[in-house]
Amino acid sequence: MVYKCPECRSKRFRQLGDGRLKCSRCKHRFSKPKNRLPIKSRLLGKIIEEFLWEHSTNAIFERVDISKYKLLKILTLLRIVMAKDVPTLFSGIVEVDETYLGE
């Protein structure tokens, strides 16, 4: 995970004995951000499962106990992660079976 200094946005740190980080540029000390998604991993697993079944955002929202704002944020993050993970094998025209389309 890439950390940024909350003060000067620098990415260079020194690890302190107590586990915190000290910015090499402005000397600001801060704790490592632990979980960027404020959500339990079991709930996240459920959302990912629903997402992979291509359920609509509203359908997922009805089934998981989470605010819509958080859900949208998580779904956006999932899409970003997946878009980065697309193999280069899929170049040119890709034909997708019609049962994959729609709901």
Ligand SMILES: [Zn+2]
């Ligand atoms: Zn700094």
